[in-house]
Amino acid sequence: MGQPSDMIKLLLLLCGILPLSTLWPESEVPVRQRRPNILFAIADDHSFPHASAYGSRMFRTPNFDRVAAEGVLFYNAFVAAPQCSPSRASILTGRNIWQLEEAGTHSSYFPSKFPVFTDALEGVGYAIGYTGKAWDPGNWEDAGRSRNPVGPEYNSKRFPTVPSKGISAIDYAANFEDFLSRKTSDQPFFFWYGAHEPHRVYEAGSGQRSGFETVDAEIPAFLPKDSVVRRDMEDYAHEIGWFDRQLGRMIELLEQRGELDNTIIIVTADNGMAYPYAKANLQEFGTHVPLAIRGPYVQGKRRKVNDLVSLADIAPTVLEMAGIAPMAGMSARSIMPVLSRQDDAKTDPARNFVVTGRERHTHSRPDNLGYPARALRDGRFLYIRNLKPDRWPAGDPPPESPSAGPLPKGMKPIVEGYEDIDASPVKSHILRNKKTYTEAYGLGYTKRPSEQLFDIIADPGCTRDLAGQRDHHTIQKRMAARLDSVLKAQGDPRVTDRGDVFETYPRFGGMRPFPGFREQGKYNQ
Numbered sequence: 001m002g003q004p005s006d007m008i009k010l011l012l013l014l015c016g017i018l019p020l021s022t023l024w025p026e027s028e029v030p031v032r033q034r035r036p037n038i039l040f041a042i043a044d045d046h047s048f049p050h051a052s053a054y055g056s057r058m059f060r061t062p063n064f065d066r067v068a069a070e071g072v073l074f075y076n077a078f079v080a081a082p083q084c085s086p087s088r089a090s091i092l093t094g095r096n097i098w099q100l101e102e103a104g105t106h107s108s109y110f111p112s113k114f115p116v117f118t119d120a121l122e123g124v125g126y127a128i129g130y131t132g133k134a135w136d137p138g139n140w141e142d143a144g145r146s147r148n149p150v151g152p153e154y155n156s157k158r159f160p161t162v163p164s165k166g167i168s169a170i171d172y173a174a175n176f177e178d179f180l181s182r183k184t185s186d187q188p189f190f191f192w193y194g195a196h197e198p199h200r201v202y203e204a205g206s207g208q209r210s211g212f213e214t215v216d217a218e219i220p221a222f223l224p225k226d227s228v229v230r231r232d233m234e235d236y237a238h239e240i241g242w243f244d245r246q247l248g249r250m251i252e253l254l255e256q257r258g259e260l261d262n263t264i265i266i267v268t269a270d271n272g273m274a275y276p277y278a279k280a281n282l283q284e285f286g287t288h289v290p291l292a293i294r295g296p297y298v299q300g301k302r303r304k305v306n307d308l309v310s311l312a313d314i315a316p317t318v319l320e321m322a323g324i325a326p327m328a329g330m331s332a333r334s335i336m337p338v339l340s341r342q343d344d345a346k347t348d349p350a351r352n353f354v355v356t357g358r359e360r361h362t363h364s365r366p367d368n369l370g371y372p373a374r375a376l377r378d379g380r381f382l383y384i385r386n387l388k389p390d391r392w393p394a395g396d397p398p399p400e401s402p403s404a405g406p407l408p409k410g411m412k413p414i415v416e417g418y419e420d421i422d423a424s425p426v427k428s429h430i431l432r433n434k435k436t437y438t439e440a441y442g443l444g445y446t447k448r449p450s451e452q453l454f455d456i457i458a459d460p461g462c463t464r465d466l467a468g469q470r471d472h473h474t475i476q477k478r479m480a481a482r483l484d485s486v487l488k489a490q491g492d493p494r495v496t497d498r499g500d501v502f503e504t505y506p507r508f509g510g511m512r513p514f515p516g517f518r519e520q521g522k523y524n525q
Contacts, residue, residue, distance in 0.1 A: 071294025112144030207234025221461030276444030364395025
């Protein structure tokens with residue numbers, strides 16, 4: 001018997017007997033019927049594996065765990081840079097930081113010539129918006145953009161009180177509801193939930209009061225296992241819990257509105273934890289972040305995958321989900337082949353490494369210089385190239401003769417030195433006791449060789465540098481050659497003899513009284 005005619009199919013469809021996909025093949029379904037909603041949730045300074053879906057007993061994240069249970073949990077997701085604004089620029093553009101000019105360094109411009117996927121979504125009818133932290137810190141206003149690259153802001157709803165001083169008063173879920181109430185009912189949406197948590201500063205003791213308890217085995221190997229670190233890690237866990245609870249409220253809101261089944265939820269972080277040897281470092285706890293995705297086009301449930309993915313891959317993935325052609329200039333690739341397969345086996349042989357990099361973080365050296373470095377991570381090893389090994393990786397130590405008298409308006413003091421490490425009880429504790437905690441001090445504060453190599457399987461804390469060892473010579477040489485190949489193909493100025501251009505880019509964050517150039521918002525010529 002032949003196939004029924006399109007007219008008969010249409011009649012059966014109207015009677016509810018046939019699904020839409022039998023009238024039109026999937027590739028021919030009207031675009032509007034296929035476009036999903038997208039909720040993108042990004043924590044601020046949150047390392048892998050700090051979520052209970054990864055087996056943690058210290059970090060409790062039931063809503064992240066739900067997203068993972070309803071879709072895919074990634075074990076090898078990495079940011080493009082271990083710093084807020086370069087990482088977020090990479091997510092939005094699908095490019096690595098060396099392809100983004102000023103936006104590849106921290107707290108600078110985001111040039112309008114680099115297209116972002118949020119504008120592409122809006123161009124085909126998506127409602128877009130954000131709550132909390134979008135692309136930040138930096139200057140988009142004077143870079144040719146009419147608004148934050150993420151989209152319109154929804155931050156007016158606020159809590160009268162919050163559980164601890166370090167937590168933002170922005171009511172993220174209420175702002176999400178405000179956004180949903182303003183769009184038309186049949187309009188697809190993209191919403192960016194950018195939590196300020198668990199970015200420092202934390203209220204001391206907030207984690208312990210909330211019932212969090214440190215598990216010593218979960219303290220990274222590069223940190224001391226003492227009471228100062230334990231209490232501070234509990235405060236960090238408390239803020240991750242807050243991020244997760246607000247995500248849960250958003251998921252409930254989608255359920256109440258009947259939108260959950262047509263919403264892709266992506267949950268991740270912009271870089272690693274704000275501790276010495278983590279955030280602003282290319283070592284594992286600076287770049288390796290949680291990632292879970294569920295929703296339409298995500299096949300299977302409770303899938304755990306080990307494919308190596310970069311958060312730069314989010315841009316081409318979101319565009320493919322929405323049925324939009326890739327943006328020009330993207331170097332990242334969609335992870336839809338990973339999301340759409342049924343099993344957990346690695347199927348993409350090209351996804352066997354990721355590249356990361358960093359430039360200047362804060363004003364932490366004379367002349368506002370940065371600490372340029374590039375890295376390549378495969379399934380087992382991490383190779384790092386420190387391009388200026390004569391510089392202090394965490395910023396210069398404090399000067400022997402601090403500036404006398406009042407500082408100029410807007411100038412920050414040099415408090416402890418090593419200013420690329422966020423101020424914290426743990427930072428101060430290690431500095432005060434560096435003769436006791438020689439390993440922690442050596443890893444987090446002192447100068448590094450031009451090349452480093454770590455076996456992540458045996459040493460996830462990156463405490464044992466294997467570079468230069470005879471047994472690992474072949475691995476080091478192979479990874480160095482592969483990194484060179486990628487950087488050259490993508491035109492990284494650091495390998496095309498134009499690397500000093502990164503040192504010229506302005507910084508719009510606070511400056512400090514280091515010698516040499518220190519003009520806020522100005523190019524350093």
